[in-house]
Amino acid sequence: MEHRITASWARDGATFERNNYQRDHRVRFAGGQEIGASSAASYNGNPDLADPEQLLLAALASCHMLTFLAVAANRGYVIEHYTDEAVCELGQNPEGQTAVVRAVLSPKVRFSGDKQPDQELFRQLHERAHKACFIGNSIRTKVDLDPVLLSAAD
Known part of the structure; x- marks a missing residue:
């Protein structure tokens, strides 16, 4: 896709x-x-x-949230509210390049209904979502370049 x-x-x-x-x-x-x-x-x-760092963090937080919602719904939980005040840090990666070296997702989730996860299951649901998040799995993705040089007339 x-x-x-x-x-x-x-x-x-x-x-x-x-x-x-x-x-x-x-x-x-x-x-x-x-x-x-x-x-x-x-x-x-x-x-x-x-800025690009915020957009990357937004993609990561959004992907994690959507994956978490799917994981919870698939297990019969009902979520009323989800908020994440995420943060990321720039620093030096192991190659000495400036990069987003750390991101912290801090989701706050409110469930409703009779089925409520305990703290351990809540953590496990987030771990499952993290492992399945497309963006989280792509952070160190290979970037291919296909540049096109335009002339002044283009």
């Missing part, structure tokens, strides 16, 4: 030189939804827009 997005940026006549260029850009999803994004504020980005 293939998933697609379009990330686009344009200079629009603004300055473009070392450490002096616009980082704001648009990300369009296959369904037509579009969001504004930028680099992190610490990298001269726009703090009012999502």
Whole structure:
């Protein structure tokens, strides 16, 4: 199964030189939804827009949540509310490159109905969801590049 997005940026006549260029850009999803994004504020980005690290964390937290909901529903639990205030950290990976080196998901879940998990089963449900989460399983994914150089006339 293939998933697609379009990330686009344009200079629009603004300055473009070392450490002096616009980082704001648009990300369009296959369904037509579009969001504004930028680099992190610490990298001269726009703090009012999502940065790539936040988008990665959002994908991870969203995938874990959706997988957890499926795991719980498949086992007959009813969930009323799920909130996750997730955080990730940049640092040096074992190769010495700057990377997202740690993510902490902190889901708070409210169940309803007669069937309620105890703390140990709750932890096990999250572990199962983590092992099945597509994004969690992809963090160290191979990235292939297929660049296209456009001419000035394109």
